[in-house]
Each structure stands twice: as C-alpha cells, then as structure tokens.
Amino acid sequence: MPIKLSNNLKNVNWQLIIAAPVAAGILHICATFAAPYLTGASAYSRLAPALPLNKMEVLRPIRPGKAPLPFLSPDARYAMCRFDTSQGPVDVTATLPPDAGWTLTVHSPQGDNLYAAASTPGRITPVSLMLVPSDDRFLGVTPEARGIARGTQPPLTVSASRGIVVVRGPDNGLAYKQRVLAGLKEARCSGHTF
Numbered sequence: 001m002p003i004k005l006s007n008n009l010k011n012v013n014w015q016l017i018i019a020a021p022v023a024a025g026i027l028h029i030c031a032t033f034a035a036p037y038l039t040g041a042s043a044y045s046r047l048a049p050a051l052p053l054n055k056m057e058v059l060r061p062i063r064p065g066k067a068p069l070p071f072l073s074p075d076a077r078y079a080m081c082r083f084d085t086s087q088g089p090v091d092v093t094a095t096l097p098p099d100a101g102w103t104l105t106v107h108s109p110q111g112d113n114l115y116a117a118a119s120t121p122g123r124i125t126p127v128s129l130m131l132v133p134s135d136d137r138f139l140g141v142t143p144e145a146r147g148i149a150r151g152t153q154p155p156l157t158v159s160a161s162r163g164i165v166v167v168r169g170p171d172n173g174l175a176y177k178q179r180v181l182a183g184l185k186e187a188r189c190s191g192h193t194f
Helices: 002-010 014-038 043-050 174-186
Strands: 076-084 090-096 103-107 113-118 125-132 156-159 162-170 188-191
Touching: 043 076, 043 162, 076 090, 076 174, 090 103, 090 174, 103 125, 113 125, 113 156, 162 174
Parallel strands: 125 156
Antiparallel strands: 076 162, 090 125, 090 188, 103 113, 103 162
C-alpha cells in the first residue's frame, strides 16, 4: 500500500496545485480593487444631489431606514460638504473638540480616502486644509506673495478635483447634543480666492 501511494504522489501535477490558490488570490485582489468602479450607485452619486457645492451642511440624525448611506453609525452626527475645485481652491476648516470620536475625512468620488484627521482626547485639534485642483494651472498670487501676513498657520494642501468632506462627531446623548451640533456647525467649506 505505501508503494502505491508514493507512485500516485509522483504523478500529481504540483505546479497546477500551487497555481490554483495563487490565481484565486490574484483574482480576489483584482476584484477588490475593481469593486468601487463597478458599483451602480456610489456614495458620492447618492450624496451629491443632496449636498450644496462647497458648503458644509449638518445632516439630520441617523435613523433606521432614513440614513443617506448604508452603514452610517447611528451613535454619531455628521456634517458633509460636496466640493469641486474646478473653479479654484476650496478651504476646509474645522476644530475637533478634545473628545474621542471626532474625525474629519476627505473622500474622492470613487471612495478613496484622501485625508483623515482625528481628535486627540484632552486637546483641541484645529484642522485647516486647502483643496486644490490636481492639474498644474496657475491659481493666482498667494496673500504672502502680496505682502499680506497670514494670521494663522498656513493650511495643509490636498490635491483633489471633486469629492466629499465628512466631519463626524459622537452623539453622546441629549446632554451633549448642543455641544456636538455647535462643533459641526463650526466646520467650514468654501471656495477660496487669492
């Protein structure tokens, strides 16, 4: 019996046995990367008609059956801005309170995360971004080049044509409702002119 088993093992095509899981792995990775481009209705296409251009809007609380997107957390409040840099840069500012759970993220229409910032417990986290077009066109002379001193630290520049900015604050109950809403309403998203 042991002789027959060893003869059968010699006849097995080991290259085929090894190639099958490798091919399946490659197919899985390709399908994962292609999925955002093959979906019928992306998050951007669902949100874009409801959000004003280059203006932050605080969304209603997430309720079952009334969420603007699937899988949004009902224990958080959201403010979102649909941005387009085709007419020039867009300034995004927010002050993330010193509580855990506050985030600011920038997403492309395909769902790529272009930028993310999270609050630091015990410390206020100011976020200042300038979303600029991804091409090489001249955007004008900066205030610094004209001799005008900037009162604050210069914003971080992120290259993006279109997308959505999301500010997320934790919904810690009725006692904190006004504080969370004030933090979301303080977030700004506006067209920038030099």
